[in-house]
Amino acid sequence: MDVANLKQISFFSSLNTDELNSILKITHELPFQKDQEIIQQGRTHASLFLVLEGVLHVNRKAEPSNVYLGRIETGSFFGEISFFDPGPASASVRAMGGGRLYEIRREDFFKLIEQQPALGCKILTRMMHEMANRLRRVDQRLGTSVFWESLTK
Numbered sequence: 001m002d003v004a005n006l007k008q009i010s011f012f013s014s015l016n017t018d019e020l021n022s023i024l025k026i027t028h029e030l031p032f033q034k035d036q037e038i039i040q041q042g043r044t045h046a047s048l049f050l051v052l053e054g055v056l057h058v059n060r061k062a063e064p065s066n067v068y069l070g071r072i073e074t075g076s077f078f079g080e081i082s083f084f085d086p087g088p089a090s091a092s093v094r095a096m097g098g099g100r101l102y103e104i105r106r107e108d109f110f111k112l113i114e115q116q117p118a119l120g121c122k123i124l125t126r127m128m129h130e131m132a133n134r135l136r137r138v139d140q141r142l143g144t145s146v147f148w149e150s151l152t153k
Contacts (some may be wrong), residue, residue, distance in 0.1 A: 002024070003017055003020040003021065003024065005102070006020045006027075006050075006102070007020065007053050008021060008052065008075045009050045009051075009075060009076075009077060010075060010076070010126070010130055011123060011126030011127050011129070011130055012123070012126075014120065014122075014126070015119075015123075019116075019119050019122070022112065022116060022119060023104075023112070023119075023123075026104055026105070026109060026111075026112055027048060027050070027102040027103065027104055028103045028104075028105070029052075029096070029100060029101070029102055029103075030049075030100065030101045030102070030103050030128060030145035031099070031100050031101075032054065032095045032097065032098065032099055032100070032101060033095060033098050033122065034097045034098055035094060035095060035097055036094070036095045037092060037093070037094050037095075038056065038078075038093045038094070038101070039048050039078070039079060039082075039089045039091070039092060039093040040089065040097065041059075041060060041061055041088075041089050041090065041091050041092040042088045042089060043088060043089055044082070044086065044087060044088055044089075045082050045089060046082055046083060046086040046103045046105065046106035046107075047079055047082075047083060047088075047103045047104060047105050047106065048077060048078075048079050048080055048083040048103070048106075048109070049077060049079045049093075049101045049102070049103055049104075050076075050077050050101060050102040050103075051072055051073065051074050051075065051076050051077065051078070051099065051101055051121070052074065052097015052099070052100040052101060052102060053074055053099040053100045054073075054074065054095060054096070054097060054098060054100065054101075055071060055072070055074075055095075055096045055097060055099070056071070056072040056078070056093050056094060056095050056096060056099075056128065057070070057071055057072075057093070057094055057096055058070045058071075058078070058091050058092070058093050059091060059092050059094065060091040060092070061092070062092065069091055072093065074099075077127075077137075078093055079093075079128075080127065080131060083104075083106055083109075086106065108141050114137050135142065
């Protein structure tokens with residue numbers, strides 16, 4: 001585990017070496033294999049996952065089949081919904097090949113925030129920015145989908 005790996009993650013890119021080292025202390029490296037399910041829809045978890053290497057797909061079970069929601073690549077993150085609001089996962093995340101993740105457990109992250117509030121604020125602000133961008137993209141896709149659906153009726 002090293003600082004260079006963390007710098008790949010968008011919301012850590014502006015942090016200094018000391019701040020990154022503080023984060024490294026609460027990360028756990030997890031290698032994964034092709035077809036390994038990292039998060040299972042409906043299962044409770046409370047970790048944030050940072051993709052150091054590899055590609056994962058997000059799918060949601062919906063009758064009568066699975067719905068592909070997106071692709072997660074190196075430098076991105078996932079698990080943020082259950083990280084902030086522990087509960088059943090809203091989708092499954094599966095590896096498309098081998099790779100590596102960093103896992104940050106919710107309780108470790110909140111201890112870090114208590115010990116270093118300024119660092120916690122920086123991270124949370126950047127995470128919220130990334131999450132807002134994701135929400136905007138979903139909103140645009142939904143708007144486009146509704147538009148095209150209305151034309152077929």
